[in-house]
Amino acid sequence: MSKYAFGVDIGGTTVKLGLFDESGAVLDKWEIPTAKENGGEKILPDVAQSIRAKIEEKGIAVSDVAGIGVGAPGAVDEQGTMVKGAVNLGWSRLNIPDELHKYLDVPVKAANDANVAAFGEMWQGGGKGYRNLVAVTLGTGVGGGIIVEGKILTGATGAGGEIGHMHVEDAENEECGCKNKGCLEQYASATGITRLANRRLAKDDMPSVLRSGEVTAKTVFDAVKAGDALAIEVAEQFGEYLGKGLALVAAVVNPEIFVIGGGVSKAGDVLLSYVEPVFQKYAFMACRDAKFALATLGNDAGIYGAAGLILQ
Amino acid sequence: MSKYAFGVDIGGTTVKLGLFDESGAVLDKWEIPTAKENGGEKILPDVAQSIRAKIEEKGIAVSDVAGIGVGAPGAVDEQGTMVKGAVNLGWSRLNIPDELHKYLDVPVKAANDANVAAFGEMWQGGGKGYRNLVAVTLGTGVGGGIIVEGKILTGATGAGGEIGHMHVEDAENEECGCKNKGCLEQYASATGITRLANRRLAKDDMPSVLRSGEVTAKTVFDAVKAGDALAIEVAEQFGEYLGKGLALVAAVVNPEIFVIGGGVSKAGDVLLSYVEPVFQKYAFMACRDAKFALATLGNDAGIYGAAGLILQ
Numbered sequence A, B: 001m002s003k004y005a006f007g008v009d010i011g012g013t014t015v016k017l018g019l020f021d022e023s024g025a026v027l028d029k030w031e032i033p034t035a036k037e038n039g040g041e042k043i044l045p046d047v048a049q050s051i052r053a054k055i056e057e058k059g060i061a062v063s064d065v066a067g068i069g070v071g072a073p074g075a076v077d078e079q080g081t082m083v084k085g086a087v088n089l090g091w092s093r094l095n096i097p098d099e100l101h102k103y104l105d106v107p108v109k110a111a112n113d114a115n116v117a118a119f120g121e122m123w124q125g126g127g128k129g130y131r132n133l134v135a136v137t138l139g140t141g142v143g144g145g146i147i148v149e150g151k152i153l154t155g156a157t158g159a160g161g162e163i164g165h166m167h168v169e170d171a172e173n174e175e176c177g178c179k180n181k182g183c184l185e186q187y188a189s190a191t192g193i194t195r196l197a198n199r200r201l202a203k204d205d206m207p208s209v210l211r212s213g214e215v216t217a218k219t220v221f222d223a224v225k226a227g228d229a230l231a232i233e234v235a236e237q238f239g240e241y242l243g244k245g246l247a248l249v250a251a252v253v254n255p256e257i258f259v260i261g262g263g264v265s266k267a268g269d270v271l272l273s274y275v276e277p278v279f280q281k282y283a284f285m286a287c288r289d290a291k292f293a294l295a296t297l298g299n300d301a302g303i304y305g306a307a308g309l310i311l312q
Helices: A043-058 A096-101 A113-124 A190-203 A217-225 A229-253 A263-267 A269-282 A298-311 B043-058 B096-101 B113-124 B190-203 B217-225 B229-253 B263-267 B269-282 B298-311
Strands: A004-010 A014-021 A026-033 A065-072 A108-112 A133-138 A142-148 A257-261 A291-294 B004-010 B014-021 B026-033 B065-072 B108-112 B133-138 B142-148 B257-261 B291-294
Touching: A004 A043, A004 A113, A004 A298, A014 A043, A014 A298, A026 A043, A026 A298, A043 A065, A043 A096, A065 A096, A065 A113, A065 A298, A096 A108, A108 A113, A108 A298, A113 A133, A113 A142, A113 A257, A113 A298, A133 A229, A133 A263, A142 A229, A142 B229, A190 A217, A190 A229, A190 A263, A217 A229, A217 A263, A217 A269, A229 A269, A229 B229, A257 A269, A263 A269, A269 A291, B004 B043, B004 B113, B004 B298, B014 B043, B014 B298, B026 B043, B026 B298, B043 B065, B043 B096, B065 B096, B065 B113, B065 B298, B096 B108, B108 B113, B108 B298, B113 B133, B113 B142, B113 B257, B113 B298, B133 B229, B133 B263, B142 B229, B190 B217, B190 B229, B190 B263, B217 B229, B217 B263, B217 B269, B229 B269, B257 B269, B263 B269, B269 B291
Parallel strands: A004 A065, A065 A108, A133 A257, A257 A291, B004 B065, B065 B108, B133 B257, B257 B291
Antiparallel strands: A004 A014, A014 A026, A133 A142, B004 B014, B014 B026, B133 B142
C-alpha cells in the first residue's frame, strides 16, 4: 500500500500543486488561482478543496496520504506559522498547518517558499545526493535557500539564506529594493545584469550587438555565447560579484554544492564558467571543493520541495 | 542519583578538562600537558587516565558518567572523526570516540574546538537562552562557531563558521595566513588591529599615545577609552570591517545573537559600540534585530561546550 504526498507552492498569482508517490515521482501537477481577496481568507480553503478533489479523482484513501507540504512567500517558523503574515497574499500572522487541519485531517508542514525550493533541488533536482547545499535563485532578485545536514536553515526571523542582500559593493549610489545600497541582488539578478550592461554601454562607444534591441539578462548571455566583447565584460563583472559573494557564503556555511537556478540560469553552463573561477580565487581553502550545478526542477522546485518536507 | 559529564578541550600545549554535573555547573577543572610526541599517540590515553583518576578521586560510579565531550583543533565530522587529523597534535585521521572507548566505556562525542566553544557560550555563557547563535573569537586570528537551532553547524569539510576568512577587502597586498588576501581576520583579530594601528601611525604625524610604547589590540582600546583620536580612528576602521562582515554573516544564517569573545573582547562594551552601528547600517532589514553580547566563559568555553555536547 503505497503512500502519497501533496506539494503546494503558494504564489501571488497562482498556487501550484503536485501529487507525489513516496519514491518522489510526481504523479500529477496542476494550478489554481490565488484568491487574494479579503485578506486571502480563501487561499487555504481553496487548496484543501483542490486536494480533496484530487484525492477523490484518483481514488486515494485519505489514510494513504502521508501529508501535505506547503511553501509560502514569507517568513515561516518551525511550527509552520507565518510570523509576519504574507504581504503578497494579504495574510496577517497565521499558522498554515492549523488552517489546513480545519479541512483535511492529514499531517501538514510549511516553510518559506525559497527554502522549500532549495529543499526540492536537494531532494530531486540539481543537488540530489547532497545534504549540505546552498540554492541560489537568480531571478528578478537573488534568492537563496540553505540546507544543512538535510534540513532547511530557517534562521531567527525566517531570513536564513537571504544572500541577495549581502552588502558586496561600497561604491553604489542606487538603492536596492530593501533600501540598502550595494546588495548582491543589484548585480547578480536578471535586473542586476541588465543594470550592469546598461552602465557598460553608457561608458563608451565600444560596439556590441546589445546596442540594437532590448538589453536583458538573456540577451546579454546570448551575446556572450556569440562572442560579443562588451557582453563578455558584463558577464565577467557579474561573475566577479556572484563568485565573490558565494565565497563569502562558503566561509559561513561550508556547503558541498551550490545549485544555481532562476530565470538567469537558463543561460546554462556558460554562466557557471564566469562564477566558478572567481569563487575558487576568493574562497577559503577548506571550502574550495564546493561543487557548482544548475538547478533542474525549474518552476516545479517548490512543489517538489514541499512534498519532500513530508516524504524526505 | 545525579549524573556527571566530562568536558575535554584539547589544545596544542595543554588539555583542559572539566567535571560537570547535569545542571551544567562545573565541579572541578584541571589541565594536563598535551603529549605531542610520536604522532600524539598518548594524548587520548592520557585524557582517559586523567578522567579515570578523577572518577576515583571523587568516588563517582562509572555508570553515573553520562559521557565525555571533546573539542579538538581541526575538522571533525558528525561521527567524531578528525577527517584530516590535527597538525597541532601530530594526529593523522582518527576517530576520537573509538580511541577513548578503548579505555573508558562511556558515551563520547567530539567536535571542532571553535565550534565547541561556541556551543559552550550558548549553553552556559553569553548566549545562554538562544538557539541560533554566531560566536566570534577575536584572538590571534578570527574564529567563528555557528549554532543553528541548538546544533553546531559543522559544514561539508568541517569549515562551517570560518568567518575569519571571508574576503572583505580588495585593496590588500599582504597575505593572510590562509594565503588569500583581504580576509576579515587581517583587520579584526588582535594582530589585525595592530596592523591597522601601525598603518595609521605611519600615515602622518597625528599625535597619539600609541607613538610611545607597544602597539597591541589592548593598547589601542586602552587609548580609545582615554579618548585618543588616532586610536579612535583605528577602532572605527576595525568596527567597519567587523560590523560589515557580521552583516554578511547575518544575511546567510540570520542568528538571534552574536557572542563576541577572544582576547580582544576583553576591551569590553566599548568594542561592541564600534561594531553594532556598522552592523545595523549594512544588515538586511529582517536580520537587523540580532543582538550582540560579550562571551563570558573565557578560556573555559571549550570545556563547557564539550560537556554540553553530552548534557545539552
